Amino acid sequence: MTRRLRSFPTFAKAALTGLLISTAPTTAQQCGGDFRQFLAGVKQEAVSKGLSPQAADRTLAGAQIDRKVLSRDRAQGVFKMTFLDFSKRVISGYRMKNGAANMKKYAGVFQREEAQYGVPAPVITAFWALETDFGAVQGDFNTVNALATLAHDCRRPELFRPQLIAAIEMVQHGDLDPGSTTGAWAGEIGMVQMLPEDIIKFGKDGNGDGHVKLKESAEDAIMTAGAFIEHLGWRRGEPWLQEVAVPQNLNWIETGLGKTKTGGQWAALGVQPRWGQISSNLPASLLLPQGRKGPAFLAYSNYNIYLEWNQSFVYTTTAAYFATRLAGAPVYTQGNPDPGLNDAQMKQLQTKLSQMGYDVGKIDGILGSGTRDAVQQVQQKLGMPADAWPTPELLNRL
Template sequence: MRTALLAASLLAAAPLQAQEAPCGGDFTAFKAAIAAEAPSHGVSADTASRFLSGVRQDQSVLKADRAQGVFQMPFVDFSRRLISQSRIDRGRANAREYDAIFTEIEQRYGVSRGVLLAFWAFETDYGAVQGDFNTVNALVTLAHDCRRPGLFRPQVFAAMKLYESGDLDPARTTGAWAGEIGMVQMLPEDIIENGVDGDGDGHVSLKTSAPDALMSGGKMLQSLGWRAGEPWLQEVTIPDTLDWSQTGLETEKPASEWAALGVQPREGSFADLPASLLLPQGRKGPAFLAYPNYRVYFEWNQSFVYVTTAAYFATRLEGAPVFNAGAPDPGLADGQMKALQQKLQAQGHDVGEVDGILGAKTRAAVRAEQARLGLPADGWPTAELLNSL
């Protein structure tokens, strides 16, 4: 009865004309606006009202969204934190246990097993830690918040469709703070578009079925542009005479051109593909060639340090050696990085949010300013650059 009364009140509060619910403001009014908008997304008003009846704003979700300090760590530290011998051993054991599933994924979607194993490890520690945030509360909270409503509003309506089909329980479904569900942490829209019944039981159960989760992840990567049979990341050695301004994701050259400049694979041979030269911690640190598949990682996660670590871990799981960490120059502390981003903005560069994170935009701006100031333009910010600005 209480659910029916709340559903009726939501509908009564909704405007007659379904308009896009604006972010911010009163949370109950926002839910009413979402309920009114739902039919335009193919969800019945009754379903929307029942779906939203028990939803509450979750402050812990907002706190988690604003506290992603781990991405401020430099690549070497971040990768050592995430990649343990235990994760490597369990990854290889899972590769053996689900060999038939990975073989089918490789045949159907062209995604190498190391890639999915790395995501499985980092997202949920191979399914062991899937998150205990109420999924619907998280999605509606983030859709209401004005930081990234455009990302999360569509997920609310997708979650309604999962609820309508019996594949999501607003009261009981849990996952990550950002609304991802299951062993490889997929958002509702991705589940609808790419969910696969990998174990043949007639359901897509990403929380409890590793075959379902892995097959769905493989299909999603294919839909994001993954190219079958191609590499994604390869460790290289580099000469001291390289033109550092040519490094970074902004520049692509055929691997043969990089070879002609003195860049050499640490193991094996180069693929006949275009590639970018990545120096996560500058010219004195690790170096990698990033092939086109590497860029697909950014459709999964937009953190440069996470993406590069996940891509590297995938190569480790398939036999690559531990990377050569080198001896990179000391980086900047959080306050220094924010000060640098502010100075880069003052120079006219788009660094995105001043958040202390060395993302792709900040790296490109650093490289440009290093070149302007006559410093080695390797994209790694140092105290010397900060002082020079």
């Protein structure tokens, strides 16, 4: 499945993730040097791909390097909030109310979208809320300048040059104004924050005006999001996340992403739904975002689509949980999780785990998948409950 580059969601500020690599010229040709010569090369490539010289000129004529974009790219924030803290912050009464109101207001569009692409309204609505607060906060970076800046910069030109050429195609279609279209610092546009290549590939005219304008048209945003999520592999008619109660004698090493049993097998081990019915025949992983004493969820195959949208575990679990709330699920049972680690302690733990031979990636204080896996393995070796939640007790044991 194609992964797209994700910058911080304009409102939620989740981690930059994803990967979208297209065929491009060599690095010497595609980045750096005189900016106007670089833009001339972009125009030449765009025209060679069938785009009009006029569209390229209109797009690139006023393009400028945006130093704020480079600063943001060099100093990307890191996502270190816990699931409980983040979900409480972003799933507010305001968003629940507005989410329900928007699902009602655009019920006909959502029905059309689900009939075509199979993605339920609450799933799209949760992304709509977290990405831009239902379109209210879409970012104020000039999109062409942002893409031109990052394409010219030699850090990741293979990611951004194709996006700049896709922006030229959007200008040719009349779906982007080079002077006035704004969005996120990494070039995402509109209510659900999508990159130009994805808009070209999956953009849908939801309101029948002959254009795909994700900034202004909720109908376009809904239909386009549905088409994109279907492309990522959404399984029609299947659940994505379900809160459950777990017995305290569970073998915790069997929990976590990538370790699946059928819903029926989990139920046989004493896992019980807090709402609805467990889908007995579907594979699911048991997620414990803050260990065995905190909230617990069965994550079905459709949960993986959230990780394609954004690879931050806390963000994706929150988005998936938010969608269940919009679909009628009650507030989770918070439980009483063991205290976690602060930033310095997390880095200390990662350093120790790395010295022990575990691949935790960068020592960054983020509880990512590599750190979770290492924590779980070490917990098991030490005879501790292997629920992948790092605690001061674990750090002291090491």
